Amino acid sequence: MFDFDQYLGFLAFLGxxxxxxxxxxxxxxxxxxxxxxxxxxxxxxxxxxEKKAKRLNA
Known part of the structure; x- marks a missing residue:
C-alpha cells in the first residue's frame, strides 16, 4: 500500500x-x-x- 517514504510523508502531513x-x-x-x-x-x-479632563477644564 505505502512505501516507507510515503508513510513518513503521510505521518508528517498528519502531524x-x-x-x-x-x-x-x-x-x-x-x-x-x-x-x-x-x-x-x-x-x-x-x-x-477624556471625560474627566473635559470636566476639569470646563
Missing amino acids: ILTLGFWLMIFLVTFVIPYWVGGALIERLKEIRE
Missing part, C-alpha cells in the same frame, strides 16, 4: 495538520478574545480619562 488544528483552537479560544478584550478595556480607560 502538521494536527498542530495547525490545535493552534487555531488555541488562537480562537484564548489569544484573540484576550487581545480584543484588552483593547476594549484600554479604549474605555481612554474615554473615561
